[in-house]
Amino acid sequence: MFLYMRPNVQTAVRSLRAFHRHCKQTWRRREAETRRGCCTHAGPPWRVLFFGSDDFAVESLKLLTRSRSSGEKIVERLEVVALSSNVPVRSFAQENDLRVHTWPPKDVDGRFDVGVVVSFGCLLPEKLISTFPYGILNLHPSLLPRWRGPAPIFHTIMHGDAVTGVTIMQICAHRFDVGPILNQQLHPVTEKCTAEELGAALATKGADLLIDTLKTLCQRIANKRDQSQTGVTFAPKIKRSLSWMVWEEQTCHQIDCLFRAIGSRIPLQTIWMGRTLKLLDFVGKCHISFSDERRTPVPGSVTYQRESNTLAVCCKDGWVGFKAVVLKKRLTAADFYNGYLHQEVKRTNPQHTTEGLFVSKKIRPRKVSDAVMKCH
Numbered sequence: 001m002f003l004y005m006r007p008n009v010q011t012a013v014r015s016l017r018a019f020h021r022h023c024k025q026t027w028r029r030r031e032a033e034t035r036r037g038c039c040t041h042a043g044p045p046w047r048v049l050f051f052g053s054d055d056f057a058v059e060s061l062k063l064l065t066r067s068r069s070s071g072e073k074i075v076e077r078l079e080v081v082a083l084s085s086n087v088p089v090r091s092f093a094q095e096n097d098l099r100v101h102t103w104p105p106k107d108v109d110g111r112f113d114v115g116v117v118v119s120f121g122c123l124l125p126e127k128l129i130s131t132f133p134y135g136i137l138n139l140h141p142s143l144l145p146r147w148r149g150p151a152p153i154f155h156t157i158m159h160g161d162a163v164t165g166v167t168i169m170q171i172c173a174h175r176f177d178v179g180p181i182l183n184q185q186l187h188p189v190t191e192k193c194t195a196e197e198l199g200a201a202l203a204t205k206g207a208d209l210l211i212d213t214l215k216t217l218c219q220r221i222a223n224k225r226d227q228s229q230t231g232v233t234f235a236p237k238i239k240r241s242l243s244w245m246v247w248e249e250q251t252c253h254q255i256d257c258l259f260r261a262i263g264s265r266i267p268l269q270t271i272w273m274g275r276t277l278k279l280l281d282f283v284g285k286c287h288i289s290f291s292d293e294r295r296t297p298v299p300g301s302v303t304y305q306r307e308s309n310t311l312a313v314c315c316k317d318g319w320v321g322f323k324a325v326v327l328k329k330r331l332t333a334a335d336f337y338n339g340y341l342h343q344e345v346k347r348t349n350p351q352h353t354t355e356g357l358f359v360s361k362k363i364r365p366r367k368v369s370d371a372v373m374k375c376h
Contacts, residue, residue: 126173281323
């Protein structure tokens with residue numbers, strides 16, 4: 001009889017142990033949530049663990065470092081987590097005698113009040129998040145929920161947003177950029193702003209906002225708000241495929257925005273005579289007039305403007321100009337016209353002496369003669 005009952009007893013013991021583990025984990029999680037949500041009894045200086053990587057993150061780390069010796073004493077302890085050995089955040093930390101943890105950090109339980117994440121690029125596990133009584137803050141360079149994801153600055157410029165901003169939110173496990181908002185600040189996007197210029201401005205503004213949030217962290221947490229379910233957009237990583245021109249579909253404004261977003265990192269590209277041509281030194285919209293008003297230019301038509309030393313290319317709603325290209329090597333507009341464009345069109349159509357055709361990557365190439373026009 002005893003031998004018959006033994007398997008049931010073992011099962012019951014295992015179930016009881018599993019229940020105890022579940023209760024213990026639940027209690028710990030609720031305790032951490034309570035400490036993060038009801039913290040009006042405490043305040044700075046904080047013990048901060050900073051997670052970051054790039055130059056954008058360094059701006060926030062600089063202010064946190066200075067705040068340790070400022071009169072307000074916002075930060076008491078400051079240590080850093082870096083994903084690799086060759087990122088700007090690690091270099092700054094080493095230069096300023098900040099302890100650097102490799103990823104994932106090991107000995108952080110009970111040693112820090114709050115975590116700060118800026119441009120870290122890695123999801124933090126729930127177990128790590130729960131070790132911080134006041135949670136982990138994230139500085140994000142957009143007005144969440146607009147442009148969730150790893151490349152909000154590029155998408156802000158590429159889509160022509162007139163206003164953006166910075167957001168301080170609490171990190172949630174398992175998903176990027178969905179946590180409750182603690183603080184936000186707007187920032188106008190100037191007409192000709194590049195991604196690099198906007199990034200520098202938002203890095204400075206975001207660092208200031210982070211310090212402001214830490215000053216009143218308990219009140220901010222008590223008054224946090226969930227992100228809106230409307231107006232959500234995503235900002236995936238920028239891929240090289242975005243740099244290919246589709247002259248039939250893109251307007252002058254869209255090309256302008258695209259160049260300001262990615263042009264300094266990934267040159268815009270087109271196809272000329274079956275070869276890849278990189279387009280450099282974008283100068284914006286051009287005003288072109290032709291002697292033969294009966295001839296309508298097709299998208300991809302290109303002409304050389306001697307007066308301004310510019311290659312003008314026809315797109316969906318007008319003409320855009322470039323001062324240089326790369327075809328094996330960098331060439332000015334004049335060099336490309338004299339050495340390649342003029343000679344090729346002259347060889348193909350001896351009766352014409354000026355223009356050729358830039359071809360969209362996914363568009364079937366037209367004959368050069370289809371786009372030949374005479375320009376003043």
